[in-house]
Amino acid sequence: MRNSTIDLLKVLASQIIVIHHLLLYTPMSPVLQAEWPALLGLIADEGRYMVQIFLVIGGFLAAQSLLGLLGKARDVAVWPLFKKRYLRLAKPFWVAIAVAVLLGWLSSKIAMHSEISDLPTLAQLLAHVFLLHDIVGVEALSAGVWYVAIDLQLYAVLVLIAWASQKTGQLKFLEPAHALLLLASAMALASLWMWNRNAEHDEWAWYFFGAYGLGVVAHWAQRESKIVLSSLLIACVLGIAMWIEWRERLLLTGVTALLLMNSAQIERFVTLIVQGPVRWLGDISYSVFLIHYGVLVFASSVVIALGLTSVAEMLLAFVATWVVSVAAGWVLHRVVDR
Structure with a gap:
């Protein structure tokens, strides 16, 4: 059954991230921010936090799949599941990177600016093909591509947790679903209270597992009808995390988890919003997230070459x-992703 809350959250997150990058990387931004400093300044500064929504949704959907396997007593085949997720993420990613490189090269022929990079080396391309760009320390070929690599890492960790949980079922002292919840929750706590406080670890899954793990808890709570208790526990865990070190992004993480946990209860109301264009934007949100950077690099060169300066011209651009x-x-969704 389709979840309208997930659709709505994906639309909000993906579109705000696109606007956030437009405000960070294009020549239109200074002119427009001077005109509307409060709103656009807020999105430019805080828009990056929208990725937390995708992280929580990722954990929610991964838990839905893996708990379904455990509930049906089907084997958690680690490598096939990992390979399937890798190809699901990587195929449109590869096309988006190729488009970004091509548009960057075309942009350099129109007008140079700071977002145009040199043509990538073979090592740089291979690092992106295998989603290792942050780990090996090569320059990213597009904005936000770190998220794709982190999503794969997070999923791989949860699959390994599900595999280990299934093994506990053979010992007869803990049901696999409960083992998955306990292991994922323990790792989420460690992330929120320790690992997520050190940005030097932000190329690894454990830095982000707090948000992903809350998505796992949210699905389990919905599945087992433990919403009130789980809501209180999430509030306490996040309260302690922010007492240890204040991080604004955790507020959005908690709100997202609570919305997903209650998504079945609010489905009929959210469905009134999520119709036609909104549902369509939700379907293509991942593809838009991947490909928009190449478009804005090219658009920036066009704006510079045309010599646009007025507020009206910049707003139109x-x-x-x-x-x-x-x-x-x-187009990317139609041709590759779907």
């Missing part, structure tokens, strides 16, 4: 770049 980014995401 900003909106046009946004629309083309969404259209390019739709």
